Amino acid sequence: MTPRSKLRRLTRSAGAGEVSPDWASLDRDLVELIGWRVLAGDLQDYVRLRAVCAHWSASTAAPRGRGVLDPRFHPRRWMMLPEGHGLYPGHPDLGGFVRFFNLSTGAFVRAHLPLLDDHVVLDSADGLLLLHRDHDTAIRVLHPFTGDVAELPPLASLLPQMEPNRYGELNKRSKLMKFCTSITVSSTGAITVMLVLHFLHRVAHATTGDQRWTLSAWNLKPLIKPVSFQGKLYALQVQPILRMCKVYIYKINPPCPNANEGPSHLPLPEKIAECPLEKFIYMLNFVECGAELLLVAYSDASHSRLVVSRFADLVRGKNEPVTSIGDNAFFIYERCLCVSVSPNKGSKSLASIPPNSIICWHSVPVSSGFAGPTRFEQYDLGTGIWTPASDGDIRQRPPPSPHTLIHHIFTCCSRRYWNKGLMVCRETEPIWMVKQDLRHAA
Known part of the structure; x- marks a missing residue:
């Protein structure tokens, strides 16, 4: 503009006789x-x-005041960028500022987020940040650019609903700190958040105005790879059937309002697709690309070839592999990101990221034909060739400084590292040196 x-x-x-717009x-x-x-x-x-x-x-409508309540204002393609060097979000040396990166344009902006002085960022959905307040464990949804906040109940309200005597108090709290988040907004402005609790294999949900979180009566085990897409949650399940295995895809809808104004009811997971495991030897994860949800998996036992399938095709009973993802690059880990690296945008920050590629941990095949050591590599979807994704072996030690944009983005795919201010390294445990009782497993 x-x-x-x-x-x-x-x-x-404008000259004489000319009409300026x-x-x-x-x-x-x-x-x-x-x-x-x-x-x-x-x-x-x-x-x-x-x-x-x-x-x-x-x-035009002002974003401030509507940032969380109106999904049109959600900053979906913006991702909080890890600083590295131990500078976690809210670190005093950052002066209250946090950088954000646009996955479509490569643009960077800084946002002033003083809330992070006494909050920890647990997750992000649709570009909104899910915060955990230190002193009372309240969960808050923050729009990083407008400052709008939605208040949700304390996460500690789930502790009485957990199985008694199974965990110590600290362990019980840590079981609640790792999850996948989905956020929906109703036509009346009610904000509902669902959390897939990885360690408990259950889903917790709450709506603005609720006094506590509600834990699902059912568990997810053995559902894996949960992902949020268009306000719903999806996950995979691998089931042995006779001498074969099948992959099932389940959908978890937001909770249904209770007619008696009691706690809302969370529907059972709904099986929406199935296919033989021979199509997907090992699933890596779902990734959202544009308006589509795609599934990335290895197609062979030696982990030498990747295959990308459209989620919509799998639901319809089809499996036509995607042969190209265009000027996009997929970053696949605990959560996944689709980055547009179109050369027409002229962004120098994206020049180091190859298009039509998938960047992930890759188990290198050994002579026996099975997966061997794991390396950080990139896969060209057009040629099927694996190459190193960066300099240095970030499996054994942190990446060399200065960190590349690939290191920063891949770190965004791991909630613990992304939130800690460290670059991803499998041999580095992101242990908090401050507020350890509140940051455990975060």
Whole structure:
């Protein structure tokens, strides 16, 4: 969008008899329509549009106050970027500022987030940050750019619902600190959060206004690879059947309101697809790419070839592998990111990331044909060739400094490292040196 200063220069430079475009006099409804179209692309572009002039600002909805309540304002393609060097979000040396990276454009912005002085970031969904407050374990949903916050009950309200005498108090708390998050907003503005608790194999849910979190009566075991997509949760299950194995895909819908205004009811997981395991020898994870959900897996026992399948095809009973992901690169780990590396954007920060590639831990085949040592590598989906993803062996030791953008983005795929201020390294345990009783397993 053209900044206001440039509009003024264009107006002044119009010669005699020429009519300069009077952008500020555009009809209010037309400006509003243009604003919604821009917002469908990126929130920061929408903010720039509103800054052009007072008329455009008055004709479009302000993000502040709506950042969490209106899904259109969620910063979906923005990811909090790890600083490395032990500078966790909220570290005093950062002065309350945290960097964010746009997965589509490669742009960087800094946001002032003083809340992180006494909160820890546990997860991110749709670009929103899920925070855990230190003194009372309250869960809060934060929009990093507008400052809007949604309040949810203390996570400690789940402790009485856990099996008694199975865990010590500290262990019980740590079992609640690792999860996959899904956020939905109802037409009335009620915000519901679902947490897939990895260690408990169950789902907890709460809505703004609730007094406590509710733990599902059923457990997820052995559902694996949970992912949030369009307000729902999806997970895989591998079941042996006679001498074969099948892969099932389950969907977990948000809780249903209770007619008697009691605690909402969480439906049972719904099986929506199945396919023989021979199609997917080893599943890596789901990844969201545009408006699609894709599944990345190894297609052979030696872990030498990757296959990408559309989630929608699997639900329809089809399995037509995706042969190209275009100018995108997938980062696959505990959670997954799709980064657009189109050369037409001119972003120097993305030049080191190869397009049509998948970056992950790769088990290198050995002579026997089975998987051997694990390395950090990238797979070219077009040629089927594996190459190192970075300099240095980040499996044995942290990556050399200065860290590359690949290291930063891959660290975003591990909640513990991403939140700790360390670059991913399998041999480095991200142990908190401050507030250990509140940060355990975070």
